[in-house]
Amino acid sequence: MNERRDSLERAAAYDPAFERKLADAIVRIVIDESMIDAVLLLRTGESAAAPVTALASVLALSPASTRSRAAIKQVADAFRRKLLAQVRAAKRDADFLNLKARCFHDGDRGRGGRA
Numbered sequence: 374m375n376e377r378r379d380s381l382e383r384a385a386a387y388d389p390a391f392e393r394k395l396a397d398a399i400v401r402i403v404i405d406e407s408m409i410d411a412v413l414l415l416r417t418g419e420s421a422a423a424p425v426t427a428l429a430s431v432l433a434l435s436p437a438s439t440r441s442r443a444a445i446k447q448v449a450d451a452f453r454r455k456l457l458a459q460v461r462a463a464k465r466d467a468d469f470l471n472l473k474a475r476c477f478h479d480g481d482r483g484r485g486g487r488a
Contacts, residue, residue, distance in 0.1 A: 399424055403415070407420070415476070
């Protein structure tokens with residue numbers, strides 16, 4: 374097979390590595406756009422809402438995802454389950470907890486800032 378055909382076949386199947394690459398790019402954009410005078414000022418509301426807005430546009434391009442209210446509900450339910458699982462996992466991750474403590478809690482002044 375030629376390289377183009379291999380790429381097209383990979384694009385037709387779900388690719389977790391591609392998902393990770395997109396997620397990393399989104400996080401980098403959120404951080405880059407949140408930097409003001411070398412300080413990270415994370416606007417959590419906008420940072421959470423913007424990917425949902427982009428996601429709606431992407432899903433609107435998929436006839437299978439938007440063919441009916443039931444199809445949209447099925448997609449939304451799947452995303453809700455995945456989101457809840459990933460939030461639970463993040464809350465148990467030591468690196469995430471350390472970052473959160475440094476950025477959002479002022480109880481330990483030696484470790485970082487506050488929100």
